[in-house]
Structure formats: structure tokens, C-alpha cells
Amino acid sequence: MTPMPPEFHDLAKRVNNWGRWGRDDxxxxxxxxxxxxxxxxxxxxxxxxxxxxxxxxxxxxPQTGIIPGRINPHRTMIMCNTPITGDTRQFCTSDDVVEMGLQAATHWDALAHVSYAGRLYNGFPASVVTSAGAAYCGVDRIGQVVGRGVLLDLPRMLGVDVLPPGYAVTAADLDAAEELARITVSTGDLVLVRTGQLRRLKAGDRDGYGAPSPGPSLGTVEWFHRRDIAAVATDNLTFEVYPGELADAPFxxxxxxxxxxxxxxxxxxxLEELSEDCADDGVYEFLLHATPLPFRHAVGAPVAPVAVK
Known part of the structure; x- marks a missing residue:
């Protein structure tokens, strides 16, 4: 296996949080x-x-098969106005089931979602993730996600509708988006980074939505680490800029x-409606509720986030 490049390891050492909240965190x-x-x-x-x-x-x-097995929701009815007593003049019920990838649409990645060199967050071995799921660092360990949400609207800051494909968002871009919003990202914040990429999906360009994609670059990692944010989410499929900056270190x-x-x-x-709303009232901070569905041992889960202003 090709080792990770030195610049990756140097950055990893500068942002590592292992043990910060205890060995079992x-x-x-x-x-x-x-x-x-x-x-x-x-x-x-x-x-x-x-x-x-x-x-x-x-x-x-948004799923087009680029990630094998990650399918869009497929919902089917299992009952349609079915009388539980056999008499339609009494109680009747309709019910449905769904099959989907837990990361098919709007979702959080659990800390067990990715690994390298046999390691997960905090030094847990990657082997704790098996066909039974994640014994450690699964999405069920996340708990409630409610706090101060902040929108960093990069297209609005740059005066465009959507960032160009493959645009690598920099720390300077995040600084400028802060200035536009007249806010300072700080400890415990839930940061939403808008690239405008979702406009491509809404316009029917599902393939173009996937890749190439604008997104945060390696240069933003220390920025988020310094600000001590609690979570970060984007409006694209890949989260980070894709293709990535290090050919020998994907994602x-x-x-x-x-x-x-x-x-x-x-x-x-x-983040499209939120972008318009924040531009209208000039308020880029809000209460954000974004708790994922607590699937036991899952490595990701759907979420229906709501910003309250």
C-alpha cells in the first residue's frame, strides 16, 4: 500500500485531537x-x-452509482387502507417501508466512516468496524446536535451563483465569508459551508453534481481546528474539493x-433557501437542530436539519 505523503502526516500531527477528551471518547x-x-x-x-x-x-x-451500493431511497407500500378486523367500516391503515443508503441524501458521517493505516479516531482500531457495523465511533454515539449554526456563503461572497467545478476553498475564503456575514466562527459552532453545488442537482445535472466538485481544501483543516468548531457540513456530495489536492492521498x-x-x-x-434568507435579513447565525437518526452501530445516518431564526 502506498503510504500517505509527508505533508499529510505533518498536517495530521498539528490537528490531532486524540486523548483530548479522554482515551475512551x-x-x-x-x-x-x-x-x-x-x-x-x-x-x-x-x-x-x-x-x-x-x-x-x-x-x-443525488446517488448515481458512483459509490457502489449507496442507493437513493426506494419506498414501497405494504398496506393501503387495510382493515385490521377485515371490515372496512372499522379501523383501516396504510403503511410503507423504505430501503436506502444511510448516506444517500442529507446526512452526517460518523467518526467510524473512514480509516487509514488501520486506525479510527482516538486510536480505535479499524477492525472494530465489521459486517455487524461499528462497535465504536458509530453514529449512535453522536447524540443530540443542537447549537449555534453559522452560514459561510462562499458564492455570495465571491459574487457568483456556484463555485467552479473543482474549486478548492481556502482559509482566506472562509475569512472573507465571515466578514460578509459579520460573524466570527467560534468554539462549539455548527458550520455550514455553501459552495452552490446543490444548484447543479436541482437543475437536473446529477452527474455534474457529483464530480468534479468545489469544496474545502487541505488549507481549511487548520482553520476549523483553530476555531474549535463542533461540526461542519457542505452542500455537495464529496464534502471536500474533488478531485483532491494530493493524488496519492484521496479524500x-x-x-x-x-x-x-x-x-x-x-x-x-x-443551503439554497437559507442563503437567500440570510442575505435578506443580514443574519448568518441561527439555532440549528441537526440530530441524526440514531441507527445503532451505523457509520452514517440521515438528518433533517432545521435552522431557526
């Missing part, structure tokens, strides 16, 4: 989202206006976030 940077931060975030609610950030769960979702940002930092990472968040 499985929540990583979510430990930074304390009750104090939740109380402060609740104080951001002024109008009670809510904005959904989730994609619809349907077969028209390096995933590895640095999930394995080294223990930073919760989300994809396919729909």
Missing part, C-alpha cells in the same frame, strides 16, 4: 458543544422562522477531520 469535537453553547444558541431565535436544510428522500436523490480532508480531529462532517445539506 467516541464523540470528538461534539464535546465542544456544551449546554452553555446550546443556551446561547437558543437566544438567537428572534422571529421563530424556520428553514429546512434537507433534501427530499426520493429516488431522484485527505475526510481522513483529517474524522480520524485525526474527530470532527463531525456532513454532506448534501440544502
Amino acid at each position: 467516541q464523540r470528538g469535537t461534539l464535546n465542544l458543544l456544551t449546554p452553555h453553547h446550546v443556551r446561547a444558541a437558543a437566544g438567537l431565535v428572534r422571529t421563530g422562522r424556520t428553514v429546512s436544510l434537507s433534501l427530499p428522500l426520493s429516488q431522484d436523490g 485527505a480532508v475526510h481522513l483529517l477531520h474524522l480520524v485525526e480531529m474527530g470532527l463531525l462532517q456532513g454532506q448534501n445539506f440544502d
